[in-house]
Amino acid sequence: MTAVCEPAVYEKVALIGLGLIAGSMAWAMKRDGTAGEVRGYARSAESREMTRRLGFCDVVCDDLAEVVQDADLIVLATPVGVMGRVAETIAPHLKPGAVVIDVGSVKRTVIEEVAPHIPEGVHFVPCHPMAGTEHSGPASGFASLFDNRWCLIVPVEGTPEAEVARLESYWQRLGARTERMEPEHHDLVCAVVSHVPHLIAYTMVGVADDLRRVSDQEVIKFSAAGFRDFTRIAASDPTMWRDVFLTNKEATLEILGRFTEELFALQRAIRTGDGEQLHAYFTRTRAIRRGILQAGQDTDKPDFGRTR
Amino acid sequence: MTAVCEPAVYEKVALIGLGLIAGSMAWAMKRDGTAGEVRGYARSAESREMTRRLGFCDVVCDDLAEVVQDADLIVLATPVGVMGRVAETIAPHLKPGAVVIDVGSVKRTVIEEVAPHIPEGVHFVPCHPMAGTEHSGPASGFASLFDNRWCLIVPVEGTPEAEVARLESYWQRLGARTERMEPEHHDLVCAVVSHVPHLIAYTMVGVADDLRRVSDQEVIKFSAAGFRDFTRIAASDPTMWRDVFLTNKEATLEILGRFTEELFALQRAIRTGDGEQLHAYFTRTRAIRRGILQAGQDTDKPDFGRTR
Ligand SMILES: NC(=O)c1ccc[n+]([C@@H]2O[C@H](COP(=O)([O-])OP(=O)(O)OC[C@H]3O[C@@H](n4cnc5c(N)ncnc54)[C@H](OP(=O)(O)O)[C@@H]3O)[C@@H](O)[C@H]2O)c1
Ligand SMILES: NC(=O)c1ccc[n+]([C@@H]2O[C@H](COP(=O)([O-])OP(=O)(O)OC[C@H]3O[C@@H](n4cnc5c(N)ncnc54)[C@H](OP(=O)(O)O)[C@@H]3O)[C@@H](O)[C@H]2O)c1
Known part of the structure; x- marks a missing residue:
């Protein structure tokens, strides 16, 4: 983790969707001063209210136009099926030079649905942090979710290298390692x-x-x-x-x-x-587990170290 | 857990196979004084040597006849495919009144293969402790493996009720809850x-x-x-x-x-x-998870509470 004294990577960050991923990003930004100010918006009044109580956003807004206003980084953190519609709604309110990212689990369709709505002078950089848990909603996020996990960055054509590099340093400040990849x-x-x-x-x-x-x-x-x-x-x-x-x-x-x-x-x-075939198959699959443990991507404690 | 001062349920216990299950049984018996003496045998000299070093058996024997001699409880804890052969080998050396159990994950075939070798006056009571981890071998066992887990007992015809009940109290002393079931x-x-x-x-x-x-x-x-x-x-x-x-x-x-x-x-x-069908299916499956958490059969910490 980086020292707390480093300057913010983005001054104003807007989170759209306030679930596991957005909440974890907010907590991680707080931990490290990665953003100057974090605003948030979710569809339901319940989630917004819950977020206010939990306190991971500096401001919780009640509409989309308000949350993205003046934002330097806008994060689409809703289910992927609604990202196109959200992008269309926020487009007129984005400030020139802003960066829009999504954190969706799918990239090709999201790019097809979001990119056409992004105005000239705003950069869209698709991302996918490869970390999660089975929990969802505003109360499920935590600061260390991305630590030591990979965040895939899937730049679209024409994005300035400087913007992609800045985003990489943003994710690294949240604890993640980054890698670029083609959408397909x-x-x-x-x-x-x-x-x-x-x-x-x-x-x-x-x-x-x-x-x-x-x-x-x-x-x-x-x-x-x-x-x-x-x-x-x-x-x-x-x-x-x-x-x-x-x-x-x-x-x-x-x-x-x-x-x-x-x-x-x-x-x-x-x-x-055919016992031989079964035995050979079951032996081969052990190597992958070993690789995951050696790469530090899981605990080697029996049963994931579950406490009961 | 029961207090340490209760008397042993079986005086002499013989473990055949010294892997995860046998090792955990031995550690659990030690924890609670469930057995007077525990002897062990495994196929390979390495596993026997390792068991001697780890110290979870009072005596490690180098042959099958020796390990079962005088034993009150004999535990078949090998892979299920060899249990029939093991039973055949030990049969002549079993003492009258002894109880043989297996801990195999399959019951019908094991009964078919083991029961015919059990001599008159010896009781065979198939068991299956429903607990495990991905690890195996003598070093993988631990005393709490069976705590709060179920052990299925699958009595064959003609076994005296007293013997089954005694075995139930044995498993309960190892931390498990017991239930009886038909083999199929x-x-x-x-x-x-x-x-x-x-x-x-x-x-x-x-x-x-x-x-x-x-x-x-x-x-x-x-x-x-x-x-x-x-x-x-x-x-x-x-x-x-x-x-x-x-x-x-x-x-x-x-x-x-x-x-x-x-x-x-x-x-x-x-x-x-068909998004509706998918959504309905994915909603239904959550109820089972809730049931497992309520029954205390898993941790509700995100990601099994993995530490990373
Ligand atoms: N969970 C994971 O393991 C994981 C990992 C990597 C990436 N992702 C991706 O990250 C994204 C978010 O996932 P999550 O796990 O954080 O989800 P989540 O906990 O279910 O949260 C989703 C959030 O989106 C909001 N939302 C839904 N529809 C909306 C709309 N039309 N307008 C505005 N907000 C809306 C929800 O608001 P309400 O609460 O008001 O409904 C909620 O705050 C998804 O695209 C997912 O594919 C998830
Ligand atoms: N693991 C689970 O999750 C689990 C849960 C419930 C029930 N069970 C059942 O419990 C039994 C034991 O499983 P485990 O996980 O303890 O296995 P394990 O850790 O792989 O240990 C198996 C033991 O059996 C010994 N063995 C193999 N062939 C033998 C033979 N012909 N004669 C004598 N010993 C022999 C092995 O000796 P070497 O080390 O010398 O090869 C080893 O000590 C299996 O029947 C399994 O189905 C397992």
Whole structure:
């Protein structure tokens, strides 16, 4: 972490959407003085009121025009499905030289829907901080969410290098490491490391919930045998995830196709009793876990170090 | 937990297999004086040597006949695929009145393979403690593994009620709660809460590892977005899991069939852009998570309370 005495990277920051990501950004900015002033806006009066009580924004505004006025950095932190509409609404109120970023989990569709609304003289730089939890809403954010995590930056053509570099230093001040990526590649990588795993977890939990022959009570009692890990992921916000799948359709379907192909191969090995194939498969997958631990991307404590 | 001054439930306990489960049982017995003396045996000299160094058994024996001699409780804690053979080997050395249990993750096949070898006057009571971590081997056990977890007991016909009740109090002394279940139902419940989730996690990690267009380095770096949860499960012992799938074939294939059916329905909703169906599905699955948290079967800290 950088020393608190460094100057703010952006003087005025506006957060649109006040959930896990925006809240964590606000707390992280506070921790490090990354912004001069932070304003926030969310759709519902409840979320705005809650944010006022929690105190992670200097000002909470009741409309979109007000929150973006004079802002140097505007952060779209809503579900991806509404970002185009939000961009259209704020466009007339953006000041020249401002930077608009989004933190959406999908990049190609967001760029298609947001970029056309960005006025001349304003820069749009798509971002995706690769960190999250299963919780959502204003009360779920915390300052260390981005520490040691990667934030992918997906610049569109014509953005001045200086603006991208400044944004990189902004994310680094929030604790993240940054990397640039093409939108299509971003969406494919995320389909693999996030979107399809979430879909699968949702599906498995749905199956368990739906089975007549095994009661929900049994599923709940005996979940420690592996299943409960899936339920954590499948407790994530339904609106956010609906939008992710609808906007990253292509890459999701591609990876799902690969997944079912492999699953059928393993299913066949089980049916035919091919123990060697199963053993070889289960051995190979251990290497990836080792890599994640060595890269400091997870704890090696048993069971994630859960306390019970 | 019970006070330390209660008498031992079994005087002499023999552990066959010295991995996560046996090690945790030994540490838990020590914590609470549940056994007078604990002996252990594992296949390899390394595991036996490691166990001697770790000190969780009073005596480590170098052969099977020796370890079971005079034992009041014999615990089969090897992968399920070898339990039949182990039972056959120890059978002539069991003392009358002894109790043999297994801790295998599958019950119907284990009963079929073990029960025929159990001599007259010896009681075989299949058990399954529903707790584990992704680690294995003698060094992976710890005393609190079973605390507040369920141990399923699957008595076979003709076992005296007193023996089953005694075993229940044994598991309760190790920290577990007990419940009795029929073998077929056990295998189905475990297919849902454990076996199929493991297979799916292995598959997803295999897919990620195999994709040419996304590098392993990328998968590792960006795994915090959800994928790393799957890698934990997919780091579990390959031999144990091979045996689970080969011996719980029927229930695994049944639940897998249900899983792919649901997955195809969600895939179709993505393809056709049916946001309502996705949203409804993702909302329903949250209730199960809530149930697990209320039942005290998981932590509600974000991200399992991982420290990083
Ligand atoms: N959660 C993660 O793991 C994660 C990780 C990386 C990126 N992301 C991305 O980050 C974004 C935000 O996710 P989050 O987890 O922070 O979500 P969240 O906790 O559910 O918060 C979403 C926020 O957006 C607001 N909102 C919704 N519709 C709006 C509209 N039409 N106008 C203005 N505000 C609106 C909500 O307001 P109300 O409360 O009033 O409804 C809420 O404050 C999403 O695009 C997501 O894809 C999420
Ligand atoms: N891990 C879980 O999450 C979990 C949960 C509930 C139940 N279970 C069940 O518990 C049993 C043990 O699992 P675990 O996790 O403790 O496994 P583990 O840590 O891999 O240990 C297995 C032990 O069995 C020994 N072994 C293997 N083949 C043997 C043979 N032919 N004769 C004697 N010993 C042999 C191994 O000896 P070497 O070290 O010398 O190879 C090792 O000590 C399995 O049946 C599993 O299905 C596991």
